[in-house]
Amino acid sequence: MSAANLAQGSGSAVNALDALFLRGLGRGSALERLWYRDSLPVHWWDQPRVGSLNALADAAAAELERMASDGPVHVIGHSFGAQAARVLADSFPERISRLTLLGCPFDPVEGAIRLGETIARTSRNAALEDSIRRAREMRNLVALREMILAAAADPSFPAIYFGPNSFEVREWFLRVQQSVPVDFEMFLALMDESLRNPPKAAESRYRGEVRLILGTHDPVLSLEGDTRNWCSVFPAASSERVDTGHYVHLEAGPECWLFWPADPLVNSESATRRSR
DSSP states (O other): OOHHHHHTSOHHHHHHHOEEEEOBTTBOSHHHHHHHTTOSSEEEOOOOOOSSHHHHHHHHHHHHHHHGGGSOEEEEEETTHHHHHHHHHHHOGGGEEEEEEESOOSSHHHHHHHHHHHHHHHHTOHHHHHHHHHHHHHOSHHHHHHHHHHHHTSTTTTGGGSOTTOHHHHHHHHHHGGGSOOOHHHHHHHHHHHHHSOOOOOOOSOOSEEEEEEETTOTTOOHHHHHHHHHHHSTTOEEEEESOOSOHHHHSOHHHHTSOTTSTTTTTSOOOOOOO
16 A cells, blocks of 8 residues: 555544644755655645744644644654754644654754764865864854855765665755755754754653654764753653664655554555655
């Protein structure tokens, strides 16, 4: 049974599996729609242009309220989207049936610096190493912006986001990503806020099911540190590692990150991505 068949199944199954996908940091979900089209029961939400996490979470809360009119919703947060998902879980726990966090550094600034360090190490980029050192020492937006621009100019970017076994989606991403540009000003505004107010590992009000799924090749993560911090926020979370880079939801099939082991129909036949 394909993902499309699952999405068109009985009403009760679809209601249970409908999901709100949150991204953030200056790029909406256009790439996900191109990759999956309409084959999955996921609302690939495009966030508005905002300058703060609270504004992003407010917009996401309105979308969650709309979707939750028929019952609680599965919320998926990828990368910075996990920060917005955390705010929703704290503020509206009754509207969330389950929470899935993918490829999410606990501190977005540290994640950006780790990405730069991975690129510098891989490419032996001395200029990038200098900008990383300044970003760590100065901890301000000017130095961080300089480092991000130096990292993005390296030939290994953005292919380095992907795991070594993700050739197909990596090559596809490299072909199409220029058509879906990042809103760099929004990206910088959210990173500046993270610089001034780093996330704290305070326990969430949310008491529902949580999955933390991290790629073992993700260059933005500290696997041990990020797992520890997220599990401090959500003590009952299950933590899983998969053979991907940063884009867990593109590199791994939906049976890995969208459908949970207890979901109907999934155990018998895995969901599959569309043919490209």
